[in-house]
Amino acid sequence: MNYCAQCGGPIVREVPVDDNRLRHVCSTCRTIHYQNPRVVAGCIAEWKGKILLCRRAIEPRSGRWTLPAGFMELGETTAEAAVRETLEEANARVGEPELYTIMSLPHADQVYMMYRAPLLDLNFSPGAESTRVELYGPGTVPWEELAFPTIHHTLTCYLQDLAHGAFRLRAGDLVRDDAGFQFKIGK
Amino acid sequence: MNYCAQCGGPIVREVPVDDNRLRHVCSTCRTIHYQNPRVVAGCIAEWKGKILLCRRAIEPRSGRWTLPAGFMELGETTAEAAVRETLEEANARVGEPELYTIMSLPHADQVYMMYRAPLLDLNFSPGAESTRVELYGPGTVPWEELAFPTIHHTLTCYLQDLAHGAFRLRAGDLVRDDAGFQFKIGK
Numbered sequence: 001m002n003y004c005a006q007c008g009g010p011i012v013r014e015v016p017v018d019d020n021r022l023r024h025v026c027s028t029c030r031t032i033h034y035q036n037p038r039v040v041a042g043c044i045a046e047w048k049g050k051i052l053l054c055r056r057a058i059e060p061r062s063g064r065w066t067l068p069a070g071f072m073e074l075g076e077t078t079a080e081a082a083v084r085e086t087l088e089e090a091n092a093r094v095g096e097p098e099l100y101t102i103m104s105l106p107h108a109d110q111v112y113m114m115y116r117a118p119l120l121d122l123n124f125s126p127g128a129e130s131t132r133v134e135l136y137g138p139g140t141v142p143w144e145e146l147a148f149p150t151i152h153h154t155l156t157c158y159l160q161d162l163a164h165g166a167f168r169l170r171a172g173d174l175v176r177d178d179a180g181f182q183f184k185i186g187k
Numbered sequence: 188m189n190y191c192a193q194c195g196g197p198i199v200r201e202v203p204v205d206d207n208r209l210r211h212v213c214s215t216c217r218t219i220h221y222q223n224p225r226v227v228a229g230c231i232a233e234w235k236g237k238i239l240l241c242r243r244a245i246e247p248r249s250g251r252w253t254l255p256a257g258f259m260e261l262g263e264t265t266a267e268a269a270v271r272e273t274l275e276e277a278n279a280r281v282g283e284p285e286l287y288t289i290m291s292l293p294h295a296d297q298v299y300m301m302y303r304a305p306l307l308d309l310n311f312s313p314g315a316e317s318t319r320v321e322l323y324g325p326g327t328v329p330w331e332e333l334a335f336p337t338i339h340h341t342l343t344c345y346l347q348d349l350a351h352g353a354f355r356l357r358a359g360d361l362v363r364d365d366a367g368f369q370f371k372i373g374k
Contacts, residue, residue, distance in 0.1 A: 001192045005220070008190035018315050021260065033192070036225045037259050039298055072224050073208065077291035077360045078298060079373055098374040099289070099358045102300075104264035111226055111265060111298075113289075128205050169356060171286045173264045186266055187285040 006031045037109040040150075041081035042069020044158055045094050047119040050135040051158070054089050056147055057131045064147035067114065067154065068092070070129075082115045090133040092124035101154045102171040103183065112150045112174075116158075116167065138162060149174055149181035157183075193218045224296040227337075228268035229256020231345055232281050234306040237322040238345070241276050243334055244318045251334035254301065254341065255279065257316075269302045277320040279311035288341045289358040290370065299337045299361075303345075303354060325349060336361055336368035344370075 001011050001024045009028025016023055016032055024033040044067055045052040053065045068089040072081040079097050086092050097115035104111050124133050136142070138159050146152050153174065161167040172185035188198050188211045196215025203210055203219055211220040231254060232239040240252045255276040259268040266284050273279050284302035291298050311320050323329070325346050333339050340361065348354040359372035 003190050003192055003195035005188045005190055005192050005198070008195050011192070034258070035261055037261060037263075038223045039226065071221070072298075074222055074224060074296045075293050076224075077293050078289075079291070079360070080293075096374050102265075102286070102289070104266070106262050106264050106267075109261045111259075169358075171356075173266070187283050 001033060004029060004031055005033065035109075037104075037111055039072040039078060039081070040069055040110050040112045041072050041078045041085060041115070042067050042112075043082045043086040043094055043097060043115050043117045044100065044154070045086055045090070045092055045117055045119040047122070047135055049162075050137045051155075052086075052090055052092055052119060052124060053134055053136050053142070054126070054130040055132040055134075056129065057126070058129050061147035063131075064145050065142050066147040066151050068130075069112070069114065078113045079115060082113070083117065086117070087127075089127045089130050090124045091127055092133070093120040094118060095120055098167075099169055100167065101157060101169070103150055103153070104173045105150065106173065107176060112154075114150075114154045149183075153181070153183035188220060191216060191218055192220065222296075224291075224298055226259040226265060226268070227256050227297050227299045228259050228265045228272060228302070229254050229299075230269045230273040230281055230284055230302050230304045231287065231341070232273055232277070232279055232304055232306040234309070234322055236349075237324045238342075239273075239277055239279055239306060239311060240321055240323050240329075241313070241317040242319040242321075243316065244313070245316050248334035250318075250332075252329050252332050253334040253338050255317075256299070256301065265300045266302060269300070270304065273304070274314075276314045276317050277311045278314055279320070280307040281305060282307055285354075286356055287354065288344060288356070290337055290340070291360045292337065293360065294363060299341075301337075301341045336370075340368070340370035 004026035007029040070085040094117035097117035191213035194216040257272040281304035284304035
């Protein structure tokens with residue numbers, strides 16, 4: 001951030017009065033430009049024991065598989081964002097979504113909120129950000145070609161719950177250690 | 188938003204290629220400046236059947252009572268944000284937080300995530316954004332003087348669960364109708 005979005009003045013980094021963090025502050029009009037994490041919402045779209053995966057057409061991780069998901073927009077709810085992203089990335093219509101995983105990603109300044117939702121029909125197809133959209137069963141998930149640790153851990157929870165025949169919401173943090181990213185589930 | 192934070196050029200509002208929403212776009216360097224909802228995290232800090240409320244020192248709703256909560260910062264998890272806000276607004280230390288309510292506020296471009304957490308000691312006091320911090324029991328909550336609908340609905344759920352002796356997570360949306368804001372709980 002170099003210039004003030006309000007007045008065009010030069011930005012400096014300083015700790016404002018009554019604050020304890022470095023912020024981007026306009027040296028002309030003194031506007032403080034806060035930065036905050038973003039919410040990513042998406043769906044596990046379910047059809048007769050299978051789920052919908054999208055092959056990414058864009059970076060990051062172009063060519064890898066993901067659940068349809070993306071940044072929440074102004075004016076919508078997290079559930080609406082999840083349903084919209086499923087429509088945009090997979091041209092797939094889903095019924096009422098149920099919140100399933102909530103993951104903080106402090107390294108990426110994101111909070112993932114993934115829903116389970118019933119796929120309403122088989123008329124799905126790749127949206128602008130996907131090259132392929134396919135249904136995968138529990139035994140055929142392309143684990144080595146998944147795009148993001150969030151997707152890996154959401155699907156791991158999902159297949160465990162599917163095997164047990166009962167789903168429960170998981171909230172926690174995706175933290176990095178020597179073995180990669182681990183989903184540390186909270187209380 | 189008037190000027191590009193990247194190059195200082197004038198901002199125009201237009202729908203970028205492969206997009207379907209009006210965005211703030213720099214007419215000089217073509218940077219797209221996305222805007223997204225923010226996460227507010229906070230705690231119900233519990234002490235022997237009572238909970239901690241803060242009287243706001245700042246607008247909006249100066250003079251009204253709230254649960255300690257505030258905007259999630261870069262580099263932290265939602266649980267860390269909730270614990271930090273409780274420390275900043277009430278100088279109160281809490282133990283491990285447990286996620287309790289998740290509310291989308293599409294009218295405010297916010298997602299609230301409120302945790303339950305045990306208060307560790309009674310050495311709390313007003314932080315910079317509070318004038319008073321007090322413990323309230325179920326019968327003494329100042330319902331008419333609460334700052335925000337999110338606080339009202341979180342406390343309503345909490346006192347129902349407290350009476351039943353079991354707490355369960357609620358996720359849903361705060362939507363406005365003729366009677367005010369209602370917490371519409373999702374699946």
